[in-house]
Amino acid sequence: MEALFYVSAVVAVIATLRAVTGKNAVHALLYLVVSLLAAALVFYSLGAPFIAALEVIIYAGAIMVLFIFVVMMLNLGPGAERQEKSLLDPRAWAGPALLAFALVAELLYSFSGGGGTAEANAQYINPKAVALTLFGPYFIGVELASLLLLAGLVAAWHLGRREKEATHDSPG
């Protein structure tokens, strides 16, 4: 577990630095996805396998896809094809691929029993305890989160309308 933690911590810091200092938005997002996957492995090594799964599915899966979608939407035009070609350049994906390969190697090492399973961790907290706490004492938080998501949905609908409709609808 210790090796798992330290290697993923190093990968997370390197990938985050590259993501924040990057010039090309798509390359930076690739690094950020690797950083989030490394964070998922950190959570796994800290005895939170359910959170690790959520991190991969929601953060690296859903939220990053949203980011990439918007960046691709903003890039429409004559430069888009050049952009597409530049993505096939090994310099664009070699760095993230190398870091992701380190994470895969760690995962295989962990699966082969090298670092011990999450259940063997001294501070392992099983998802059942998390669920009982979430829907027990923190139930008001679940309701507030649903309100927040509804507000986000309404805001996205309102802001995402076309400019012409917006001026047409506005009373002023």
Next chain:
Amino acid sequence: MTVPAEHALALAAVLFSIGLAGVLARRNIIFMLLSIEVMLNSAGLAFISAGYMHGHPDGQVMFIFILAMAAAEVVVGLSLALRIYGSFKSLDADAASSMRG
């Protein structure tokens, strides 16, 4: 054979500092949102390490709330970025620095 919780908290602090530096230094709205995501993720990591330190599930519950909040935040932030790009034809945050008032 366990990781000291202090090291996990130190990692969270390092990641948070990188994200904070990104928000302060970058002027591109996409990169600012990206840095905010890094900061939210490191805050979640701090909660997880606190739960790991004490053996309580509360830290993981807080991470689930942070996850829901990050999803709502990124939706609103990206749609605002799209609107700013539509209005100013630029993703520079300084382009939208003056209000009409």
